[in-house]
Amino acid sequence: MAKDDDAYSPAEIEPRWQRRWEADGLYHSDVDRARPKHYALTMLPYPSGDLHFGHWYAISPSDARARFKRMQGYNVLFPMGFDAFGLPAENAAIKNSVHPKVWTYKNIERMRGQLRRMGTMIDWRRSTISADPEYYRWTEWFFLKLFEHGLAYRKMSAVDWCPSCNTTLAREQVWGEARLCERCQTAVIKKDLEQWFFRTTRYAEELLDFSRLDWPERVRTLQTNWIGRSEGAEVVFRTADGDPLEIFTTRPDTLWGVTFMVLAPEHPLVGKLTTDEQRTEVAAYVAQAKRQTEIQRQALDQEKTGVFTGGHAVNPVNGERVPVWIADYVLMTYGTGAIMAVPAHDQRDFELARKYGLEIRPVIRPEGEELPDPDAMTAALSHYGRMVRSGPLDGTPADEAVAKVCAWLEEQGTGRGAVTYRLRDWLISRQRYWGSPIPIVYCPEHGAVPLPEDELPVLLPDDVEWRPTGESPLKLHPTWRHTKCPRCGGDGERETDTMDTFMCSSWYHLRYLSPHYDRAPVDPAELAYWMPVDTYTGGIEHATMHLIYTRFFHKACRDMGILAGDEPMRQLYNQGIILGEDSEKMSKSRGNVVAPDALLDRYGADAIRAFLMFVARWDQGGPWDSRGIEGCARWLRRVWTLFTAPAPGGKTVDPEVEKRVRRKVHQTLASVTKDFETFQFNTIVASLMELLNELYQAREEGAACTPAWEEARSVYLRMMAPVTPHVAEELWE
């Protein structure tokens, strides 16, 4: 308890309480079956060097909520670790000639110290670093499991390559129409490479099911769009040679309107279909298309182009022989890489048909309208309608058409109802040094051979050349790659690519539970008690990357018998971004970066914690306001004064005043409790300020030294404890 004449001095009280909590092990979380558990997880930081306000904004309100849950009687786990592999370490190494490991671990030490000054309840015994061999041993182990179960595979394909980062990227890491690298904003190009993939597409349907999750609408929508489910039909056409040519369509009701087909330029049947007289033209188009994928995509309204292969295919619904074209608007990576073209009812096909004078045949009549004259059409008629000129299904009304055609196709054995997804398998190979090795050895005899589990971890060598060469640094290491084939003992070579760091972060929430356990990635007893994560907090930017990967990872592990339950994180909440005072993103180049450390010295962690909760709605974020923090500092000084200064005496107390105090205290308690539950942090601080104003008023009216006052003080300090833990401890008797 502070002496009454002491002024509020965070610089004195905060380190003292932090030392005390640590010495007492107050925030150690251990399995305790007698209490309900609460696993509060916040997205782990990348050890970039300094803890900035983005970190504070993500972590300190999450910590306040974890503390609130703890005060409610939950056995709370609030851990923190570091996503320590990744390219910035290599870039820093190149720039400053420091080994990535040295740079990373130095930053981690620094950031741990900064995190401690924040006054969090982090249980540091459970911290993990994904670049520690005792961590990545298990990242490698998970790779082996996925490989063993056919969920990891190696494939040659045209993959996205960032020329600045010198590595391939997952489809999720290529952003926007301009196809920029998620990390460095460089335009991504295509390269044909043999790479490792995880079979995320196997889980596409299940990933669309959010029914067990309390996740924001926004994230669910982003993931749903990303997965991109389309319902339709698969139909098998036949080439003149009798080869099956499978297509996917969402409009099987337009099958009788097919007047040609279009293949992606890379489609495997292109060579065989192309006739001698068309060969030159087709080869030129294929070469041009290939080149085009290597440059930044042009505007979307570019004119459709295509080339006739000279080949034909037969439409199974009517036996008609239609020409087969190739065009670059058909993508090899979606559906089957081939389409049936119905120019009357699809705008892209319409444009190609108009350009090259191909037949346009309307077979869908909108209700109450005439069938359009193809020569007069200026655009495709894409809405549903009654099927006409459609053989046995002629006259089928719009609402029955698709289902009826699917049933009919199945009956005929020429097709069936089908679903296609936009989601691609997750490309995890990176041509970089500072990542988890892929535990595979290539043997001339046996191909890609997984290492036995007891040979893990494959350790990263320290002595590498990390300067950029366009090749994986591990490939240039003189000895590391040379090893023996685990199967035959003959000479073999290690995989020199490393894993996408999103692989490391797909399971870190499991490693926190038992960071040093060495018989499995996670101690089964800890796993059974703590999982799933109860509340997960972090930025929205991971909606279609980390948050898809970790859900995939969990489901895959469930099916491999490693984990239980269908989802890793029950509730998700996204905080916004704290901007510079000019409402722009904080950045060194703009010169609008507000550094937490200087403000910490001036105001203390409690004031910053309170202000970050108060400054804006947490889910929205907003600009930093250096005057606003004065308001929170003033609030804490007023709290200090109210509870330490001698109460004015000599007045008689009106029972109504006492009653008013009690009512206000209990109303505040109810609203603060509700607001903690629903992440409405700004109104928590506002309610506490409001109550403080009332208490000042009541004290003037003689309420101090009454039982109601004692209750008010006790409740007040407990309500503020999660927000401003140090000052609450100091004032608590």
Next chain:
RNA sequence: GCCGGAGUGGCGGAAUGGCAGACGCGACGGACUCAAAAUCCGUUGUCCCUCGCGGACGUGUGGGUUCAAAUCCCACCUCCGGCACCA
């Protein structure tokens, strides 16, 4: 084009069918002080007036439901985010 989110004082925001603008910032006036800082008190949506315990208007726009709408319904406008030659 498809999907989602958001529009409230000078500013951040509160109120999810019941006194719009809580709380804070800023601003203005005052107390304390030789002075400043800190602290404290008061005023602060807009407009009108006879200045009161007064009146009118007011939550992107236009309609509607209701005794009552920032909140519910319909139509639109603007801004932000995602996806997009996805068959």
